[in-house]
Amino acid sequence: MKRMITSKYIRLFVSALMISPCVAAQGVSAQFKGALDVSLTNTNDMPAWHQQGWGVVRFSDDHQRLNISRFALSTRLDLSSAWSAHAVAQYVPDPNDKIGLTEAYVQYQPLAQGYQLSARFGGFYPRMSLENPALGWSSPYTYHYSGLNAWLGEEVRAFGAEFELKRAARRFRSKHDLSVIGALFKGNDPAGTLVAWRGFVPHDRQSVFNERIGFAPLKSLTWPQLRRQGQYVEPFTEVDGRFGYYLGAHWSYLKRHSVRFYWYDNNGDPAAINYVTKQYAWDTKFWSLAWRTKFNTQTQLIMQAMLGNTAMGPTRGVDNDFYSWFAMVSHTFDDYRFSLRAEQSKVIDKDAWQFDENASFSKGLTMNIQKSLSDKWQLGAELQLIDYEADARLAVGRALGLDEQVWRITAQYKF
Numbered sequence: 440m441k442r443m444i445t446s447k448y449i450r451l452f453v454s455a456l457m458i459s460p461c462v463a464a465q466g467v468s469a470q471f472k473g474a475l476d477v478s479l480t481n482t483n484d485m486p487a488w489h490q491q492g493w494g495v496v497r498f499s500d501d502h503q504r505l506n507i508s509r510f511a512l513s514t515r516l517d518l519s520s521a522w523s524a525h526a527v528a529q530y531v532p533d534p535n536d537k538i539g540l541t542e543a544y545v546q547y548q549p550l551a552q553g554y555q556l557s558a559r560f561g562g563f564y565p566r567m568s569l570e571n572p573a574l575g576w577s578s579p580y581t582y583h584y585s586g587l588n589a590w591l592g593e594e595v596r597a598f599g600a601e602f603e604l605k606r607a608a609r610r611f612r613s614k615h616d617l618s619v620i621g622a623l624f625k626g627n628d629p630a631g632t633l634v635a636w637r638g639f640v641p642h643d644r645q646s647v648f649n650e651r652i653g654f655a656p657l658k659s660l661t662w663p664q665l666r667r668q669g670q671y672v673e674p675f676t677e678v679d680g681r682f683g684y685y686l687g688a689h690w691s692y693l694k695r696h697s698v699r700f701y702w703y704d705n706n707g708d709p710a711a712i713n714y715v716t717k718q719y720a721w722d723t724k725f726w727s728l729a730w731r732t733k734f735n736t737q738t739q740l741i742m743q744a745m746l747g748n749t750a751m752g753p754t755r756g757v758d759n760d761f762y763s764w765f766a767m768v769s770h771t772f773d774d775y776r777f778s779l780r781a782e783q784s785k786v787i788d789k790d791a792w793q794f795d796e797n798a799s800f801s802k803g804l805t806m807n808i809q810k811s812l813s814d815k816w817q818l819g820a821e822l823q824l825i826d827y828e829a830d831a832r833l834a835v836g837r838a839l840g841l842d843e844q845v846w847r848i849t850a851q852y853k854f
Contacts, residue, residue, distance in 0.1 A: 470515040473854050474574050478508040478582070480847040488637050489644070490534045491653035491670060493835075495801075495827050496843055497533065497642045507532055508582070508849065509643065511541075511575030521549040525561075527575050531647060539647025541576065541596075553610055559601045562648060562675075565622065565685050567591065567701045569729040569741050570767070574853075576645065580741070580769045580778040581807040582821045582847055586639030587745050587763040587784065593646050594633055594674040595703070597685070599624030608691075616694075620687035620701075625677050628707045631721035631749030632672035638799030638829055639763050639784030648675055658834040659795035664756055669717030678720035679711035699729040703747075710753040723749040725761075742766045750790075758790035759797050774812075780805040788830070796830035817851040 483499045486492025490499065498506060510530035517523045527542040544561025564576055568588050573579045576592065584592065601622035608616045637654050646652060653671045660668055683705035691697040707720035725747020733739045744764040751757045765782035781804055788798040803826065809819035828840035 467519075468517045470517075471512065472574055473512040474509065474577070475852045475854075476507065476509040476582070476849050477505075477851075478847050478849040479505050480508075481845060483843070487533070488633075488640070488654050489652050491656060493655045493832065493837060495640045495825060495841060496845055497644055503533065508847075509575075509577065511577065513574050522547055529575060529645060529647060531644065531650075533644065534653070537647065537650070539650060541645050541647055543648075551610075555605045555607060555610075557603045557605070560599075562596055562598045562626075563601065564591070565595065565597055565601075565687070565701060565703065566620070566689075567687070567699055567703075567727045567729060568743065569697060569699060569731045570743065570765075577643070580767060580776070581780060581805050582819070582849055583641045583643050583805060583823055583845070585743070585763075585765040585767075585780060585782050586641045586801055586803065587743055587765060587782070589642045589644070590633065590639055590763070593644070593652065594627075594630040594672065596627060596646075596648075596675055597622055597624035597683075598626035598675065599682070614693050616689070616691040618689040620685075620689070622685050623682050624684070625680075625682060626675050627683060627705050628678040628711070628720035629672050629674050629676060629718050630705055631707075631723035631751070632674070632719075634723075634749050634761055634786060635721075635751075635757055635759050635797045636831065638786050638827070639761075639801050640827065641782065641801075641803050641805065641823065641825065646674060649673075650675070655831070656835070657795075657831055659792075659831070662794050664752070664792065665795065667712060667714065667717060668719060671717075673716055673718050676713070676716060676718055678713050678718055679708035681706050681708060681720075683707070695733045697729075697731040699727075701727040703727065707751075709751045709755055719751045721749050721751045722755075723747065737772060738768070738770045740766070740768055756790055756792045757795060757797065758788075760787040760789060761785065774810055776807075776809045778805075778807045794834075796834060799827070799829040799831075801825065801827045815853050817853070819849050819851070821847045821849070823847075 483496040485494035487494045487499045512528045514526045523546050542563045544559045544563045546559050548557040603620045605618040651671050651673050685703040687701040704724040707722040709722045711720040727745045729743040731741045746762045763784035767780035769778040783802040786799045804824045807821040823845040825843040
């Protein structure tokens, strides 16, 4: 059934591409943008989490050493002066080649003289990140996202309605832009599964709609209390029939300083389970604070922190606090950009189920340099150092931690 839904989304997306020239001819403008990343990377002999392995490196097979790490196509149809339709399709090569949607929504943004009210309806990312402003929710700074935003790209998406009230600086002859945001959504009940049973890992793999993501074969899933949980997560599914919500505020000063502050609560009922899909509803809530400061036209600092809790089971048998943060400096000179990011994440096991160890810790350092060869072509190299520990590894006789060094050389074509 879920594959049929995915195929339906893809057919609709392809159909939109085919009919858009006709639509444009009728006075509705269409815009298409895309990016193709071809990467050469070192691999790991330990299968990655999405292959239901214990590895924390995205590409683990030798045949993936040279790969298409990302292919994204973004479409916008301007239906009128106030309404527009948006969709982003992405090719995900791992673990099985697939094409799916990461966002698909209709936006309402009428012309305004003072305060402006706008809205989005469909499936979309909450706009928490200042690290991922590029096409298809990618990062222009590094190829691997921070563990914080990598998790948002895996398990967090809103399927519902978002409303924004904005006070634009230029309309009030002010130096300050200010927005308040609120959303109601469904279809994000299992969010928190990977936080508890893997932890935070920096990578650049985004989940598409209706996707199933594997994780390592945990010993705890063989116990009676967790025997109904599958060895995977389907993050964008509805389990308990309840609405979740998030609230946010955006502020910027002279376009030099920007802040985004969010509260997210999926309002999950931790006792609810879908026996067919083997997915629980997780009660996941967190704060997110992102900050960007431009010191000058060449150098900027981007930081983000998250603090929250996630729990599942009738008695909250799995109950974890978590935090994650990163700080990144990015500098441009001539046709080059250099970025350096440090990060740290921790999952704190609070529950009494000793057989299910959820505590994990990760820290990392990422260095990236990119050169623009033309308006369409870019070449870059990245080195990432990851220090990862998870108590669940000890239960299956593995070492507590891993130290990984990941390098990548990427050629990117934009069109």
